[in-house]
Amino acid sequence: MRADRLLSLLLLLQSRGRMTAPQLAEALEVSVRTVYRDVEALGAAGVPVRAGRGPDGGYELMAGYRTRLTGLTRAEAQSLFLAGAPGPAHDLGLGAVLATARLKLQAALPAELAVRARVLEDRFHLDAPAWFREADPVPYLSEVSHAVWEQRKLAVDYRSWKGEVRRVLDPLGLVLKGGIWYLVARSRGSDAAVRTYRVSRFLSVRDTGEGFERPAGFALAAHWQESSRRMEAKRYQGVAELRLSPTGQRLLPALFGAAGTEALAGAGEADAEGWVRAEMRVESSSVAVSDLLRLRDDAEVLGPPELRTALAGTVAALAACYAAAP
Structure with a gap:
């Protein structure tokens, strides 16, 4: 709604000071032309917006002017628990509400605290999704x-x-x-x-x-x-006895997380070639086989016998598959 956008524009100028039309357009997710029209509307409503020309120009409020329209609505107050996670807030349909709530908070802060809040926002960011994985579609x-x-x-x-x-x-x-x-x-x-x-x-x-x-x-x-x-506790169903090369030792924490780090911490002394023996918690046999294959020949499964047999069978099947011409 335009009324909400005009309020956001006013609060942006109050909390951040001078801003150019392109900066305002980016913050409000509108066109520069829309910003021009909205600034004119604020002026017509009696808000003293000054326009500066030149490379250092932009819009700003007249010195000493402050709006008191900073009270949070119920929805805005509820959205603040997601203040550090704008992506999830957008997923929940609270993106615009959260943005307005943050602007109101910034506008209500004393000048020194408002500056510190903007510096904090510029230097720390929470990115919730994991690497190399597309987010789930969540239509509902x-x-x-x-x-x-x-x-x-x-x-x-x-x-x-x-x-x-x-x-x-x-x-x-x-x-x-x-x-x-x-x-x-x-x-x-x-x-x-x-x-x-x-x-x-x-x-x-x-x-x-x-x-x-x-x-x-x-x-x-x-x-x-x-x-x-x-x-x-249910996830891990057994323990694999491994023999790891120096490369395998470096890969273990990266590929297996806490279980790999834990296994390395309890590993024995390295032999003359740098290989060590370690025990690592693993999931079901089928999951463990596919996971351990990622270590290639930088790991040998010594036990339990059924896991070693399952891994050997999978490797043999792969070898037979790729031995034949396509």
């Missing part, structure tokens, strides 16, 4: 987040590893983990369990119009921490 994120805010039951169709399922859920909270959105919700089935759903796997979402009561004492952060701990 806005509907899900609205249901979380308003405590409304959702009727959903969901694609699980067992196939498509239909559920009525009490949405308790949203979590962004490694660039992936998850919904923590209580199922309305017979067990009424609290489970985690990947938002990108919702095939349809419908607000039932019904409210629900949150479980007594439920805390999203504590629940997520405990559920992550349980998932981590």
